[in-house]
Amino acid sequence: MGLAGAKNKRRLGNDPNNTKWSRNTESFGQRMLRSQGWEPGQYLGAKDASHTEYHSEASTSHIRVVLKDDMLGLGAKRNNGDECTGLDAFQHLLGRLNGKSEEVLETEKRERDNLKLNLYLDRKVGTIRFVPGGFLVGDVVKDKLDEDAANSSDGTARDVSKESREDSTETESVEKKSKKRKAERDDTDRDEEKARKKEKKTKRRNTDSEAETDSASSKDKKKEKKERKSKKRNADSDKGDAEPTTSSKSSSKRKKDKEQAADESSDDAKKAKKEKKKLKKQKKERKEKRRKDRAVSESGSESLENSSKETKPRKEDKTPADSSVSTPSGSGYLTPVTTSTRYLARSRFIAQKKMAFADTAALNQIFMIKS
């Protein structure tokens, strides 16, 4: 934890786990159990019962939980102050020191600049919203890609006995979806996408189609002011894409590759890296690397998990009130309304009202009083 981190002081007793008690073999309880033939390390319950295979570890020792005293969502990790910000300016230098090739550095720099530009534009003039209008496939515009078919696969009346299998169909359909998305991405003409993107500042929307365009767009450089967010997202979804198909192991390998690339820039690794870079925001990358370094000693998969979880920027920095976007009902990711702009619009509205009240002329006008 960084020095600036919130201090959470808590006094612990000498023996918070009360091992004194659990080690005491003389206690009444332990005596009773032993007298009935129990030995430490054994389960309670019927001898050689056929259902023992279903016993969980909670049958050996009490359930341990982590005390949750924050509002972090599932899988989110607290920022322990080990992720620094404001290093943008040094990225170039640091990258070179880390042995990145010029080419890579260039793309990273461009990404950073784009982000800056978008943020500026967003702050200065706000953004325009667009409504998804389907996908041009060949000569026909389709509302949705045929995702529904995939989704409905898990839609058949559930037979409970098959429930567990169903889980897998569910994930399968997700997989299908993501595959499709990938394919889609490849298909779309890049230039076209780019152009579209540029004028669009598309914001995140609820629909699949939206998500698709987003991920598609992600491949290009991010032009959107939302950039930061969407990038993160893209990176994530990219990861998501990879996951169902490749085992977590392989993805962790990917990561390792990257790491190698940093050091020795082997061909293979470089390729992987490039691909990644395209998808990832630079900041994220930085983070990842740091994390990776940290995690080298740990298992690769663990570091992967961390990294994906720690992706910093929140929905909040996502932009405009998506709520007003009318989206087709077939939905994809539901992106919550971004509060910042909502509040922005609202505070502007309030400010206007206040100003009007302060201004007698305006008030007179409002109340139609002739002075």
Add this chain to the structure above:
Amino acid sequence: MADSSRTNKRSSVEGEAQDSKRIKTNGDEKYNPYLAHLNEDNGNYSNSPLDKMHRHNTTALEASRAEDSDLNPWTGRRHSENYFKILKTRRDLPVHKQRQEFLDMYHSTQILVFVGETGSGKTTQIPQYVLYDELPQTHGKLIACTQPRRVAAMSVAQRVANELDVQLGEEVGYSIRFENRTGPKTLLKYMTDGQLLREAMHDPEMSRYSCIILDEAHERTLATDILMALLKEIAQRRSDLKIIVMSATLDAQKFQTYFSLRKEDPPAPLLAVPGRTFPVEIFYTPEPERDYVEAAVRTVLQIHAVEPEGDILLFLTGEEEIEDACRRISLEVDDMVRESDAGPMSIYPLYGTLPPHQQQKIFDKAPEPLKKGGRPGRKCIVATNIAETSLTIDGIVYVVDPGFSKQKIYNPRSRVESLLVSPISKASAQQRAGRAGRTRPGKCFRLYTEKAFKKELIEQTYPEILRSNLSNTILELKKLGIEDLVHFDFMDPPAPETMMRALEELNYLACLDDDGNLTRLGSMASEFPLDPGLAVMLISSPEFYCSNEILSITSLLSVPSIWIRPNNNRKRADEMKAQFAHPDGDHLTLLNAYHAYKGAEQNGEDVKNWCHEHFLSFRHLSSADNVRAQLKRIMEVNEIELISTPFQNKDYYTNIRRALLAGFFMQVAMRESSNSKVYKTVKDDQLVLIHPSTSVTNTYDWVVYNEFVLTTKQYIRTITNIRPEWLLEIAPVYYDVDSFEKGEIKSALVRLNEKVRRRQAMKGGR
């Protein structure tokens, strides 16, 4: 049966005229279904369609015919119009299609595992199918169907009584902890699982029943788990007892394996009925959320803005969080409605401690569009996980699941049982998602990543038996005559340490003797539907001349907190509470409040209003009153004296404080040092603070506490000041100095012993 074909024809073909004749005969003969078996061969009584059916040899066709007849086979009265209406809807239920299949399996096996999702109709229909097969009136043994929740037992019994066209409490009844609505005619009985367990204590063979149906077994409540083990055992002795285990979910295999009676037997047969569900599309967030409540609120708003008509169900963890979210959502929705043309939305909280009339509101219709042709309104229900399985709300199309719930956890080492927010299980996440597909295809928005779903969630929620303090359960098992606790056939055996702790507590409470046998005190304590500590306190209270008062305190401690402290009026609420405050302890404050309440009641005041003015919960006070009456009855049965010290006596409160120790001497904490606010619990050495809700202003060196609360800090709640000398006197075994580890508490006790000895010596010398 000679005339069976004739009757057959009659019931289906005969016209009105003959019908009326038959009714007349009925009236004359005083048809009594209970005596039907006596007259089995007597043609006079053959007009009940049940007579030609043979127990354990009926068919769905016969049963349907009996159901279709004009006369109610159970009462002999004519069926009402409504009956046939309901009958028609019943026949549309998914289970109905498999009635014959069910009967065939039921006939062929002793234990049957039945899986049907919520909505399949299993809870109402299966017991009736059994009824038409068991024909209980012929042999006088009942059919029992257990439910984990009291409300469910009551409402389902009512529903089934309607379906059978009988009076609730007659042929169909229910029995729950403090209420029994059954009669001599009762054939089918719904009850809570705890209630059946209590009955088993007095009837270890369950000889009153011919068939026991364990419903909602997937919930794995403590009582259901014990019942399953018990029934498994009884089934081996009583081959005439049939058992049906009904579950809504997955782990049917586990049930099947568990219920193969002997190891070499094949697993118990399974019958599965598909529920009526629609596909649910599942969405994850692409990245973890910073603040799950915030994310949940936004998701709800987003759904409201862009998704087509359909109600929303949002799962959160607790009362406070739910109320907070409701406030935030309604503020934002108001804005949305004002600033754009969003449809109206009504928001309802739903949690256990909510008054029933407010809980009912969730079934209200979604609001109408604001103007004609405007966007449709919808309702949003913000609920704890009670909406996960127990309750079916129609119209839910969107589910928002942040992935947390409040779960009970017990740590036998620190002896703390607490409700903590923790991640749900995969099974429960699926269950939540399934709620969206009840009326039409729905969507479930999970506020976590797919990776988190796969990696962070456990497969199944741990059954309650692994998460609870077992002292009450062990006491019940002992009472049930289970000697070998180690090899008792639990479906999921509890952790050995948990059982050790339970045994130890019971031993200290003198409910078990040193050889582990149930003592008289223990046997009496098991009669009370209370934790052993409370029960022992109640039983020994006459020794302290204050059993009336202890009875009141016990009742007050077994209902939710009677204090109300609204967020917008905390100060006033605290002032009101201060009126009742007793300087020596919260237990006494509770008692004061209760006495004031009874006083107001006797003065003929409007009690509801009085409670409102004094920031007390009328509901909980009156339920405490009810509990008190029940406990009093049990005390009278057990010949426990009800006495009080006269109020003028200076020992009035001292006696009560001493009596508290008789049950709670294991929950005592000593102040660490004279100027510290930190206390240390006796023996377990946990560092604790006194919960800020206390009305005690002085700091005392020794306190007895009612519960240990784990939040960000460790608190003890509801405390009362005690004198350490009492500990040595009331619980000498527990406070045997030699059993203590070196430390402040031990040295304090040593000093104390010294003091007591000196005082006695002085007395002796005099």
